[in-house]
Amino acid sequence: GQSLEQPSEVTAVEGAIVQMNCTYQTSGFYGLSWYQQHDGGAPTFLSYNALDGLEETGRFSSFLSRSDSYGYLLLQELQMKDSASYFCALGGYQKVTFGTGTKLQVIP
Amino acid sequence: DADVTQTPRNRITKTGKRIMLECSQTKGHDRMYWYRQDPGLGLRLIYYSFDVKDINKGEISDGYSVSRQAQAKFSLSLESAIPNQTALYFCASQEAGGSGANVLTFGAGSRLTVL
Numbered sequence: 001g002q003s004l005e006q007p008s009e010v011t012a013v014e015g016a017i018v019q020m021n022c023t024y025q026t027s028g029f030y031g032l033s034w035y036q037q038h039d040g041g042a043p044t045f046l047s048y049n050a051l052d053g054l055e056e057t058g059r060f061s062s063f064l065s066r067s068d069s070y071g072y073l074l075l076q077e078l079q080m081k082d083s084a085s086y087f088c089a090l091g092g093y094q095k096v097t098f099g100t101g102t103k104l105q106v107i108p
Numbered sequence: 109d110a111d112v113t114q115t116p117r118n119r120i121t122k123t124g125k126r127i128m129l130e131c132s133q134t135k136g137h138d139r140m141y142w143y144r145q146d147p148g149l150g151l152r153l154i155y156y157s158f159d160v161k162d163i164n165k166g167e168i169s170d171g172y173s174v175s176r177q178a179q180a181k182f183s184l185s186l187e188s189a190i191p192n193q194t195a196l197y198f199c200a201s202q203e204a205g206g207s208g209a210n211v212l213t214f215g216a217g218s219r220l221t222v223l
Contacts, residue, residue, distance in 0.1 A: 001167075008148070031210055033210060033211075033212075035212075041216075042198060042214040042215060042216050042217055043151065043198070043212070043214050044214070045211045045212065045213075048210040048211070050210075087150060087151065089212075095141075095153065095156050095164070095166070096141070096153075096202070096212055097153060097167075098143070098150045098151040098152075098153075099150055100148065100149060100150035101150045
């Protein structure tokens with residue numbers, strides 16, 4: 001089976017940098033994805049890592065270490081609109097399994 | 109129009125009733141999913157379908173059934189609803205290959221309350 005662990009909540013200051021971690025267990029690895037979900041909204045795709053290293057998309061970066069079964073999402077220059085839940089997910093082109101999510105609160 | 113459309117958006121029903129949640133997508137994707145979201149539990153996979161003739165159980169399929177009527181349509185049924193099926197349900201679609209194969213596109217969600 002597959003399982004993912006994420007801290008439940010994180011608070012960070014507007015303009016700062018925040019890192020949200022994800023550890024996972026899986027028998028077969030097909031990539032680690034990240035999704036953002038605002039309250040009352042649908043999850044939206046942020047990034048995907050198939051190989052070790054850092055993927056950057058604007059203010060968002062995602063890192064993967066397959067040997068450590070670990071990844072993180074890094075948000076820079078935090079804005080109030082970044083307050084949301086962030087989910088890591090195992091899969092990709094296989095079935096996609098989600099973690100329980102980290103709720104990010106950005107404060108002024 | 110949304111790429112993935114779910115109906116109804118909200119539904120209140122009583123214990124024992126049969127409920128169907130419908131999902132349609134206009135992206136031409138082969139793969140479709142149903143997830144359930146409960147506070148603090150993230151998104152849990154109920155069923156997924158990689159094409160019209162391929163349907164698979166997810167981690168929490170008990171009490172649910174699905175039908176893939178066409179490439180674009182994937183419906184979720186609760187044959188006899190119970191209160192602990194009260195949740196927010198999401199449908200999603202996914203390409204079978206290519207650069208978009210790693211991306212799930214979600215519908216807006218269907219909020220179901222079972223009294």
